Amino acid sequence: MWTWFHKLASPPHFYRIAGLTIPAFSWAAGLLVAAGLYGGLVLAPPDYQQGEGFRIFYVHVPSAILSMFVYATMAIAAAIGLIWRMKLAHAVAAASAPIGAWFTACALATGSIWGKPMWGTWWVWDARLTSELILLFLYLGYLGLRSSFDDLQRADRASAVLAVIGIVNLPVIHYSVVWWNSIHQGSTLLTPGAMPIAMKWPALCMLAGFALFYGAVLFVRLRGEVVRRERSAAWLREVLVK
Amino acid sequence: MTPRQKRIWMVVGIVGGVGLAATLALQAFQDNLMYFQSPTQVLEQPIAGERSFRLGGLVEPGSVTREPGNLEVRFRITDNVEAIEVSYAGLLPDLFREGQGVIVRGKLGADGLFVAEEVLAKHDENYMPPEVAESLRMPPLIKQVEAGGA
Numbered sequence A: 001m002w003t004w005f006h007k008l009a010s011p012p013h014f015y016r017i018a019g020l021t022i023p024a025f026s027w028a029a030g031l032l033v034a035a036g037l038y039g040g041l042v043l044a045p046p047d048y049q050q051g052e053g054f055r056i057f058y059v060h061v062p063s064a065i066l067s068m069f070v071y072a073t074m075a076i077a078a079a080i081g082l083i084w085r086m087k088l089a090h091a092v093a094a095a096s097a098p099i100g101a102w103f104t105a106c107a108l109a110t111g112s113i114w115g116k117p118m119w120g121t122w123w124v125w126d127a128r129l130t131s132e133l134i135l136l137f138l139y140l141g142y143l144g145l146r147s148s149f150d151d152l153q154r155a156d157r158a159s160a161v162l163a164v165i166g167i168v169n170l171p172v173i174h175y176s177v178v179w180w181n182s183i184h185q186g187s188t189l190l191t192p193g194a195m196p197i198a199m200k201w202p203a204l205c206m207l208a209g210f211a212l213f214y215g216a217v218l219f220v221r222l223r224g225e226v227v228r229r230e231r232s233a234a235w236l237r238e239v240l241v242k
Numbered sequence B: 001m002t003p004r005q006k007r008i009w010m011v012v013g014i015v016g017g018v019g020l021a022a023t024l025a026l027q028a029f030q031d032n033l034m035y036f037q038s039p040t041q042v043l044e045q046p047i048a049g050e051r052s053f054r055l056g057g058l059v060e061p062g063s064v065t066r067e068p069g070n071l072e073v074r075f076r077i078t079d080n081v082e083a084i085e086v087s088y089a090g091l092l093p094d095l096f097r098e099g100q101g102v103i104v105r106g107k108l109g110a111d112g113l114f115v116a117e118e119v120l121a122k123h124d125e126n127y128m129p130p131e132v133a134e135s136l137r138m139p140p141l142i143k144q145v146e147a148g149g150a
Helices: A002-009 A011-043 A052-084 A087-118 A127-147 A152-166 A169-179 A197-229 A234-241 B003-028 B039-044 B130-149
Strands: B053-059 B072-078 B083-089 B101-108 B113-122
Touching: A002 A011, A002 A087, A011 A052, A011 A087, A011 A197, A011 A234, A052 A087, A052 A127, A052 A152, A052 A169, A052 A197, A052 B003, A087 A127, A087 A152, A087 A197, A127 A152, A127 A169, A152 B003, A169 B003, A197 A234, B039 B053, B039 B083, B053 B083, B083 B101
Parallel strands: B083 B113
Antiparallel strands: B053 B072, B053 B101, B072 B083, B101 B113
C-alpha cells in the first residue's frame, strides 16, 4: 500500500496517472450533473411549502458541501506537506484553493437568491451564513498569502499553516445550526426521512457529479502545478516532447 | 524526537490551540451568536425597552388578525410554552402563515406588545410533495371536525 502511495507522490508517475484519470472523471461528472439537473428540475415534484422555488436546493446544497469538503482536503494535504515535506501534497492544497473558493462563492450566491423569496432577506448575520463567509475569506487569504511569496517553498509552508488553522472553522459551519438559534434550517440530507427519495436522488447525483468535477479540475490544475515545479526536470522534457 | 515527529506535534499543537481558543471565544459569545431568542428566553430575562432584538418562534395558529384598511397585522409568537403578542405594519414574506416559524426584529414595549420592524420566515429541513403534505394533514383535520361537531 505504501509503495503505491509513494509512487503516486512521485511527479512523473502522478503526471501520467492524472492524464488517464481526467477524461474519466470529466465524463462521469458531466453525466451525473446532467442526470441530477434533469431529475431535480423536471422529474422531482414541487415542495408543499416552497413550491418550485425549492429546486435551487440542487445547486446550493452540493456547492455548500463541496466548499467544506475541498477545504478539508486542502487542510489535510497542507498538513501532510508540512509534516512529510511532500511537494505534491502542497501542490494539492494550492490547486484546491481556487476551486473551493468558487464552490463557496456559489453556495453563498445561491443561498442569497434562495433567502430572498423564502426568508424575506438576501443576507443576515446569522451564525451559519457568517461562518460560511469566513470560509470564503480563508480561501482568499490562503491564495493571497501564497501569491505574496516569490519563493515556492516558503509560499507552500506559510500558506499550509493558514490552511491548517482554518480547519477549525469547518465544525463551526456544520454545527452552527445545531449549537445556536439560526434562521438556517438543519441538514436535510443527513436527517433520515426529511426528503422523499423522488426528491433526494437528484441531489445525490449532483453531489457525486460536483465531487467528480472537483476531482477532474483538481487533476488538471495539479498537472499544471507539477509542470511549473518540475520545469527543469529531464522526465518532463521527455513527456512533453513525445 | 525526530524532526518529523516535531513537525507532527507542531501541526497537532496549532490545530489544538486554535481549536481551544475558538471554543472559548464561541462559549464567551454564546448569547450574541443566537440569531434570535424564544419567547421563554425573552420572558425569563426581559430586554430593556429601548433595545431592539430578534424574537423567533411559531406563529400561533388562530392568532393572526388584520386591521381593515391598513397593513397592520397582529399575531402571537409561541415556542409552545410561552407566547408574545406581535404587531407589524408592512409586507409579510410568502411563507408567513399560522404554524410557520418566523423571526421578528423590533422592540418589546412595557405593555408586553412586541412592535416589529422586520418579519422573516423560517422553514425547516423537511421537503415533500404537496400531496404527501395534504395526506399528513388529514388526521388532525378530521379530529377537529369531530370535536367541533360533538
